[in-house]
Amino acid sequence: xxxxxxxxxAIASLEDFRARLRRLPGPxxxxxxxxxxxxAELTKPAGSLGRLEELAIWLAAWQRRHPPxxxxxxxxxxxxxxxxxxxxxSAFPGEVTRQMVANFTAGGAAIxxxxxxxxxxxxxxxxxxxxxxxxxxxxxxxxxADCAAALDTGWQAVTPACDLxxxxxxxIGNTTAAAAIAAALFGGSGADWAGPGTGLDAxxxxxxxxxxxxxxxxxxxxxxxxxxxxxxxxxxELAAIAGAIAAxxxxxxxxxxxGFVATAAAAPLFKLAADTLDHCLAGHVSxxxxxxxxxxxxxxxxxxxLGMRLGEASGAALALGILRGAVATHRGMAxxxxxxxxxxx
Numbered sequence: 001x002x003x004x005x006x007x008x009x010a011i012a013s014l015e016d017f018r019a020r021l022r023r024l025p026g027p028x029x030x031x032x033x034x035x036x037x038x039x040a041e042l043t044k045p046a047g048s049l050g051r052l053e054e055l056a057i058w059l060a061a062w063q064r065r066h067p068p069x070x071x072x073x074x075x076x077x078x079x080x081x082x083x084x085x086x087x088x089x090s091a092f093p094g095e096v097t098r099q100m101v102a103n104f105t106a107g108g109a110a111i112x113x114x115x116x117x118x119x120x121x122x123x124x125x126x127x128x129x130x131x132x133x134x135x136x137x138x139x140x141x142x143x144x145a146d147c148a149a150a151l152d153t154g155w156q157a158v159t160p161a162c163d164l165x166x167x168x169x170x171x172i173g174n175t176t177a178a179a180a181i182a183a184a185l186f187g188g189s190g191a192d193w194a195g196p197g198t199g200l201d202a203x204x205x206x207x208x209x210x211x212x213x214x215x216x217x218x219x220x221x222x223x224x225x226x227x228x229x230x231x232x233x234x235x236x237e238l239a240a241i242a243g244a245i246a247a248x249x250x251x252x253x254x255x256x257x258x259g260f261v262a263t264a265a266a267a268p269l270f271k272l273a274a275d276t277l278d279h280c281l282a283g284h285v286s287x288x289x290x291x292x293x294x295x296x297x298x299x300x301x302x303x304x305x306l307g308m309r310l311g312e313a314s315g316a317a318l319a320l321g322i323l324r325g326a327v328a329t330h331r332g333m334a335x336x337x338x339x340x341x342x343x344x345x
Contacts, residue, residue, distance in 0.1 A: 010152045010156075011148050011149075011151045011152040011155055011243065012148060013144060013148050014144055014147065014148060014151075014227045014228075014231065016148070017148065017151050017227070017243070017246070018227060018272070020246060020250075021246060021269065021272060021273065021276060024246070024249045024250065024276065025064075025249065025250070025252065026275075026278075027061035027062055027064070027278070027279070028060070028061055028062075028063075028064035028065070028252075029061070030066075031060040031061055031063070031064055031065055031066040031068075032057050032058075032060055032061035034060065034066035034067075035056055035057040035059075035060035035061070035066050035067070035068065035330065036057050038066075038067070038330065038335075039053045039056065039057065039330065041335040041336055041337070042329075042330075042333045042334070042335055042336075043333055043334050043335065043336055043339050043341050044333070045344070046344075049326075049329060051303075052322075052325060052326040052329055052330075053326075053330075055281075055322070055323055055326035056068060056326045056327060056329070056330035058254070058281070059164075059254055059323065059326070059327065062252065062253075062254040062278075062279040063163060063252055063253070063254060064252045067327075067330060067331050068327055068330070068331075069163055069327065069331075070119075070163060070164055070320075070323060070324055070327050071163055072121070072161050072162045072163050072164075073118075073119065073120040073121070073162065073163065073164040073165075073166060073320055074120065074121050074123065074158070074159060074162035074164070074165055074166065075111065075115050075120045075121065075122045075123070075165075075166040075167075075168065075313050075316070075317060076123055076125065076154070076157050076158070076165065076166070076167055076168070076241075076244055076313075077104065077111060077122065077123070077124045077125070077168045077169060077170060077312055077313050078125050078126075078127060078153070078154065078167075078168075078169050078170075078236070078237035078238075078240040078241055078244075079097055079100070079101050079124065079125065079126040079127065079129065079169065079170040079171055079237055080097070080126075080127045080128070080129070080133070080150075080169075080171045080174070080235045080236035080237035080238070080240075081094050081097050081098075081128075081129050081131075081132035081133070081171060081172065081173070081235075082094070082132055082133050082141070082171060082172065082173035082174060082176070082177060082235050083132040083133050083134045083135040083136075083141070084133075084135050084136055084137065084141075084173055084176055084177070084211065084215075085132070085172055085173040086135060087135065087137065087207075087211045088204070088207055089173055089176040089197075089200075089204075089207065089208045089211055090172050090173045090176070090197060090198060090200070091197070091198045091199040091200050091204065092172050092198050092199075093172065094132060094172050094173065096172050097126075097129055097170055097171055097172050098126075098129050100170050100312075101124060101126050101129070101170060104122075104124040104170070104312070105124060109312060110310055110312065110314050111168065111312040111313050111314055111317060114314055114317035114318060115317055117317075117321075118317055118318070118320040118321050118324065119320075119324075120166060120317060120320055121162075123157065124170075125153065125157055125240065127150055127153060127236035127237055127240060128236060133146075133234075133235050133236065136177070136180065136215045136218075136219075136232060136233050137211060137214040137215045137218055138218065139218075140219075140231055140232040141177070141231065141232055141233060141234055141235060142231050142232075142234070142235075142236065142239070143231075144231060146236070147227075147230065147231040147234075147236075147239050150236040150237075150239035150240045150243070151239050151240065151242060151243035151246075152243060153236075153240045153243065154239065154240030154241055154242065154243030154244035154245075154247065155243040155244065155246065155247040156247070157240070157244055157247075158244050158247040158248050158251060158253065160251050162253055163253060164253065164254055164255075164256065164320070164323065165244065165245075165248045165253050165254070165255045165256070166255075166256045166258070166283070166313050166316040166317060166320060167241045167244055167245065167255060167256070167257060167258060167262050167265075167313060167316065168258040168259075168262055168311060168312050168313020168314070168316055169237045169238065169241060169258070169261050169262055169265070169311055169312070169313075170237070170311060170312050171235055171237045171261070172198070173235075174235055174237065174238065174261045174311075175194075175195060175197035175198075175260060175261060175288060176194070176197070176208055176211065176212065177233055177234050177235050177238060177261075177264070178238070178260050178261040178263075178264035178265070178290070179193035179194045179195070179208070179209075179212055179260075179264075179290055180193075180212045180215050180216065180233040181229055181230065181233050181234055181238070181264045181265075181267060181268070182264050182267065182290055182293075182294050182297075183212060183216060184216060184219075184223040184229045184233055185226060185229055185267050185268065185271050185297075186267075186293075186294070186297045189209065189212075189213055189216075190208065190209030190210060190211065190212030190213040190216070191206075191209040192290075192293075193209075193212065193290040193293070194208040194209040194212055194290070195260075195288040195289040195290055196288075197288070197309075215232075215233060219232050219233070226267075226268035226269075226271035226272050227268060227272070229268055229271075230242060230265075230268045234264075234265065237261075237265075238261065238264065238265035239265070241262055241265035241266065242265050242266065242268060242269055245265075245266055245269060245277070245280060246269065246276075248279065249276070249279050253279075254279050254280070254281065255279055255280040255281065256280075256281050256282075256283045256316040256319050256320065256323070257280050257281065257282050257283060257300075257316060258283055258284075258311065258312075258313045258314065258315050258316040259284065259286035259288065259291055259308070259309065259310075259311055259314075259315050260286050260288040260290055260291035260294065260309075261311055262311075262313070262316070263282065263291060263294050263295065263298065263300075264294060266280060266298070267294065267297075267298065270298050274299075277298060277300075280300070281300070281303065281319070281323075282295050282298075282300035282301065282302040282303065283302065283303055283304065283315045283316035283317075283318065283319030283320075284302050284303060284304035284305060284306060284308060284315030284316075284318065284319060285302040285304075285305045286308055286309045286315065287307045287308060287309040288309050303319045303322050304318055304319055304322070306318070
């Protein structure tokens with residue numbers, strides 16, 4: 001990436017990233033007010049489009065313009081490998097991550113089809129797939145330099161031209177990382193957060209929970225810092241998602257989160273400051289059991305509940321269709337005055 005296309009200088013450290021999070025812009029009150037005023041004049045009973053009305057106002061506020069638009073949605077899928085896979089926490093071997101990235105590139109995955117169907121540009125970004133993160137039961141998953149580099153990869157991947165960001169991931173073993181992050185940030189044991197992931201049986205889920213408990217015990221008090229949670233228990237693709245979410249806020253770009261892993265990647269930002277994720281929407285609630293609990297902790301109400309657990313931003317892409325409906329009705333409907341329809345007496 002050339003210097004001209006970078007958002008700003010590379011993220012040099014976790015403290016650098018932490019400082020950037022303290023400078024994030026808020027929503028645009030005037031744009032939100034304009035959207036709300038238009039909703040009140042459209043040819044429908046007040047509130048009759050339910051959450052679609054809220055979504056139109058939310059988009060206007062975070063795009064900082066009225067009317068909102070969805071001309072250039074961008075879907076970023078980050079891929080990473082996890083050393084903890086060696087502990088038997090996944091039904092699939094780590095080499096599947098690389099194979100699935102090849103499938104994305106060839107256009108053969110579900111997310112390729114969903115991005116085509118809903119009009120999003122897809123970019124798949126692998127992060128050092130030949131160098132898995134460390135086994136986090138024995139040490140940090142990433143060094144500070146490695147974590148900062150992954151945050152920066154996500155930060156720089158957000159193009160200023162996009163008007164909505166969808167974030168997803170691919171990484172064998174990353175539901176274990178997501179469950180460990182959730183437990184570290186919001187409490188509970190591995191058993192409270194671990195699920196089947198790509199298809200573990202009951203014994204596999206129990207083994208996964210024990211591995212998470214080992215990690216929590218090993219890192220101990222260091223997990224009081226949310227960014228240390230991300231570094232020690234996460235993965236490169238999760239850190240990249242966190243970096244992309246923060247960069248989107250800087251660029252006035254709203255975000256749709258995908259499933260359990262993407263939500264867990266966002267969770268450290270929430271723990272640093274709860275309003276850091278106000279520009280993010282939960283696209284769906286997945287079948288991975290920890291996801292619903294995590295969304296409750298973040299105060300996010302998902303748009304969809306379809307029993308999905310695929311990852312790769314598939315649920316976020318489906319939610320894009322709902323947002324397109326919100327924008328189409330907000331922009332295209334006539335007002336009472338335009339249609340010559342009498343308003344409420």
